[in-house]
Amino acid sequence: MASGSSGIHIAGYVFAPRLLPTAAYLLLLMLLLSLGHWQLDRADQKRAMLAERAAATRAPVVDLNEVTATLATHEYRRVTANGTFDEAHQFLLDNRIQDGQVGYRVLTPLRLDGLDRAVLVDRGFVPIVGDRQTPPALPPVDPQGPVTGRVSRGPSVGLRLGDPSDQPMQWPRRIQYMDFDYMQSTLDYPLGDYLLVEGALTNEAVAQRTGRDAWRFGPERHDGYAVQWFSLAGALTLIWLIVNTRREQRGGTT
Numbered sequence: 001m002a003s004g005s006s007g008i009h010i011a012g013y014v015f016a017p018r019l020l021p022t023a024a025y026l027l028l029l030m031l032l033l034s035l036g037h038w039q040l041d042r043a044d045q046k047r048a049m050l051a052e053r054a055a056a057t058r059a060p061v062v063d064l065n066e067v068t069a070t071l072a073t074h075e076y077r078r079v080t081a082n083g084t085f086d087e088a089h090q091f092l093l094d095n096r097i098q099d100g101q102v103g104y105r106v107l108t109p110l111r112l113d114g115l116d117r118a119v120l121v122d123r124g125f126v127p128i129v130g131d132r133q134t135p136p137a138l139p140p141v142d143p144q145g146p147v148t149g150r151v152s153r154g155p156s157v158g159l160r161l162g163d164p165s166d167q168p169m170q171w172p173r174r175i176q177y178m179d180f181d182y183m184q185s186t187l188d189y190p191l192g193d194y195l196l197v198e199g200a201l202t203n204e205a206v207a208q209r210t211g212r213d214a215w216r217f218g219p220e221r222h223d224g225y226a227v228q229w230f231s232l233a234g235a236l237t238l239i240w241l242i243v244n245t246r247r248e249q250r251g252g253t254t
Contacts, residue, residue, distance in 0.1 A: 013245050013246065013247055013248055014245070014246055014247075014248045015241070015244055015245045016244060016245075016246070017240070017244040018244070021240070021243070021244070022240070022244075025236065025237075025240045028236055029233055029236060029237065032229050032230070032232050032233040032236065033229070033230070033233050035229040036226045036227075036229035036230040036233065037226075039222045039223070039225040039226035039229060040222070040223070040226045042219075042222045043219035043220075043222035043223050043226070044219070046218060046219040046222065047219045050218075050219070052076065053076045056074075056075070056076035056077045056078075057076065057078060057150075059077060059078070061077075061078045061079065061080055061148075062074060062077050062078070062079045062080070062151075063079075063080055063081075064079050064080065064081035064112060064119060064196075065081060065082055065083075065112055065113060065114065065115065068117075069119075069151060069192065069194065070192070070193060070194065071151065071153055071193050071194040074151045074194070075151050075152070075153065075194070076150060076151060076152070077150065077151050078148070078149070078150055079148070079149060079150065079151055079196060080146045080147070080148045081110060081112060081119060081146060081147045081148075081196065082112070082113045082146045082147075083110040083111050083112040083113050083118070083119075083147070084110070084111050084113070085108050085109070085110055085111075085121070085141040086108065086109040086110070086111055086118065086187075087108065087138075087141060088171060089109060089171055089173075089186070089187060090106060090107065090108045090109075090138060090171065090172040090173070091106075091107040091108075091120075091172065091173050091174075091175050091183060092104035092105070092106060092107075092126075092135070092136075092172050092173065092174045092175065093105040093107055093155065093175055093177075093178065094174050094175065094176050095176070096125060096155075098125045098127075101127040101128075102127065102128055103125055103126050103127035103128050103136070104125070104126055104128070104136065104174070105122055105124070105125055105155070106122070106123045106124055106125070106126055106138055106139060106172075107120050107121065107122055107123070107183075107195070108120070108121050108123050108141070109121070109187060109189075109191060110147055110196070111189065116189060116190065117189065117190040117191070117192065118187070118189055118190065118191050118192070119191070119192040119194070119196045120180075120183065120191060120192065120194075120195050120196065121147055121149070121195075121196045121198060122149075122152075122154070122195050122196065122197045122198060123139055123141075123198060124139060124198070126138065126139065135170075135172055138172065147196065147198060148198070148199070149196045149197045149198040149199055150196070150197050150199075151194045151195075151196065151197075152194060152195045152196075152197045153178075153194060153195065154178040154194075154195040155177075155178060163182075164176060164177060164179040164182040164183075165182070173186065178195075180193050
């Protein structure tokens with residue numbers, strides 16, 4: 001192997017990268033490696049979130065009549081609550097889809113027994129039938145027994161365009177996105193900063209499934225994307241080496 005002004009000579013070949021193509025190669029290489037590491041970070045974040053949800057599901061059930069829960073401290077926890085549903089002040093979360101039907105999630109405040117506070121309960125899905133301006137028939141409340149479920153932040157919010165509700169004077173009130181501050185302002189009692197999703201979670205397998213439902217895909221897909229980005233970085237490096245390497249001609253010229 002020898003080197004000189006004309007490049008690096010190795011076993012009858014000369015490697016002589018040019019400045020501009022090499023600069024472009026290095027920029028693309030850094031971009032591809034950054035994307036690969038970003039996907040690995042996303043995979044680690046999702047694994048940690050799934051583990052957190054599984055641990056919360058295995059934890060003891062929280063009695064909301066005895067413990068003041070918050071989203072920050074009790075997200076994903078199984079909970080139980082005794083109280084009275086405020087049927088006069090229900091919210092309809094718009095633009096929900098279930099089994100191919102468009103409709104609402106019915107969100108009803110549950111006023112906790114013996115306490116001056118309430119939690120918002122997701123009582124399920126109702127489809128839009130007929131005129132969109134006509135409120136749907138809401139599912140009846142069950143006056144017997146406690147409400148059980150898990151603590152959730154509720155459906156994710158994308159762009160918040162306009163006010164949360166286009167029916168500010170009507171009940172049940174249609175809302176376009178989750179806004180606990182807005183819902184609190186419409187009620188005359190304190191409301192928790194989380195959603196109680198009915199239906200108890202009982203084991204880790206269900207917790208894992210529920211965690212995956214929060215995303216379109218799990219950490220394995222991110223690992224696969226990382227491999228793709230790193231493979232592209234390797235292919236780019238191979239191409240850069242090949243296009244900058246030529247067979248050395250007799251007499252030492254290329």
